[in-house]
Amino acid sequence: MASRRSNPRDSDRVQTRTGSANAECIRSGDVSEALTEVLREEIRLPLTSTQEAKDLDGEKSVARVKSSSPTVLTIQGLPYYRKLGQCCSLGEAFQPAGCPLPSLRNMTEREAYVKMAVANAKAMEANNEFAATLEKCLQDVPRSDELYEIKKVIRELKLGLKIAQDRERANVAQLAAAEKLGNQAASLEARLRVVSNERKSSLEQVSFLEAKVESSTNKFSDDLRRATYDAKKALADSYLDVLVSLKEKWETKKATTDCEACLREVMANIDLLKEIMNNNLLASDDLLRLRTKEVEFGSELYVMAVSDFSVGKLDLPQISEDLPEDFFAKVPFAVDDVTKCSGGQFEDGKFGIGE
Numbered sequence: 605m606a607s608r609r610s611n612p613r614d615s616d617r618v619q620t621r622t623g624s625a626n627a628e629c630i631r632s633g634d635v636s637e638a639l640t641e642v643l644r645e646e647i648r649l650p651l652t653s654t655q656e657a658k659d660l661d662g663e664k665s666v667a668r669v670k671s672s673s674p675t676v677l678t679i680q681g682l683p684y685y686r687k688l689g690q691c692c693s694l695g696e697a698f699q700p701a702g703c704p705l706p707s708l709r710n711m712t713e714r715e716a717y718v719k720m721a722v723a724n725a726k727a728m729e730a731n732n733e734f735a736a737t738l739e740k741c742l743q744d745v746p747r748s749d750e751l752y753e754i755k756k757v758i759r760e761l762k763l764g765l766k767i768a769q770d771r772e773r774a775n776v777a778q779l780a781a782a783e784k785l786g787n788q789a790a791s792l793e794a795r796l797r798v799v800s801n802e803r804k805s806s807l808e809q810v811s812f813l814e815a816k817v818e819s820s821t822n823k824f825s826d827d828l829r830r831a832t833y834d835a836k837k838a839l840a841d842s843y844l845d846v847l848v849s850l851k852e853k854w855e856t857k858k859a860t861t862d863c864e865a866c867l868r869e870v871m872a873n874i875d876l877l878k879e880i881m882n883n884n885l886l887a888s889d890d891l892l893r894l895r896t897k898e899v900e901f902g903s904e905l906y907v908m909a910v911s912d913f914s915v916g917k918l919d920l921p922q923i924s925e926d927l928p929e930d931f932f933a934k935v936p937f938a939v940d941d942v943t944k945c946s947g948g949q950f951e952d953g954k955f956g957i958g959e
Contacts (some may be wrong), residue, residue, distance in 0.1 A: 860905065867901040870894050 877891045 863901055864903050867898065870897045870901060874898065896937060 874891065874894050877894065879893070
């Protein structure tokens with residue numbers, strides 16, 4: 605664009621050159637027609653005599669000698685200007701458009717003139733082609749205001765392109781972030797599915813464990829009831845064994861008490877007899893009898909002696925600490941239907957236990 609810059613002055617200059625080129629194009633057309641006519645006359649007419657050529661040369665030389673200032677020379681009445689000692693500008697000899705050209709028969713240096721006319725025609729044609737090419741090229745050159753508008757549009761386009769590039773980079777960054785979030789979402793969805801499956805399996809395990817706990821609870825209740833029943837039965841059997849042993853010990857104690865009473869009675873009788881004998885009373889036979897009974901009851905008492913069967917020294921069954929606290933509230937004591945206790949005394953010679 606820098607090589608094609610122009611201003612209004614250049615455009616005016618181009619228009620001037622175009623106008624001159626058009627004028628020269630018209631003249632070159634006239635010259636072409638004149639050259640065609642000259643060549644035709646040259647072919648039709650014979651050459652002029654040598655004498656006429658010498659006369660023309662003599663007249664031309666006389667005219668050159670007369671003055672060194674610019675003079676007006678005529679060729680068959682057609683004036684042209686030139687300076688002495690310089691080449692004549694043959695272009696100045698042409699008249700305006702429509703003026704007939706002189707014949708070559710009355711023109712000196714006809715061959716040079718023909719060559720010059722041909723060369724001038726070629727030069728004018730080349731000039732016309734150059735002017736046309738230049739005009740065609742300059743037609744594509746925009747003006748200053750158009751250049752300003754183009755630069756303004758280019759700046760706006762550059763700004764828009766930069767904004768679009770920034771927006772595209774931002775979109776690319778957002779797209780990358782979205783892809784990253786999409787990957788994270790996919791991973792989270794996979795993790796969520798895994799967690800959901802784990803939760804489902806955990807719920808199934810919880811349901812299985814609840815059922816197992818319920819069955820275990822039922823089994824534990826059954827086992828507890830069975831164990832409670834067995835414990836109650838074992839405790840009742842143990843207390844029954846204790847009561848049986850107490851019964852036996854009471855029976856033995858009763859016999860021992862009776863024997864001891866008899867022994868004390870005999871000993872009292874012996875003491876009484878001793879007092880009687882000391883008072884000279886005759887009871888030797890009775891004393892011998894009582895002493896014999898004393899020995900018998902003493903040996904019998906030694907044989908029938910039993911251990912202390914107080915409650916603190918009884919070998920009662922021990923209660924396990926694993927039993928619940930309300931065990932004794934739920935377990936009634938075993939009562940022997942045969943043995944009954946009334947007022948701290950045992951009836952029917954048997955022993956029982958009450959609450």
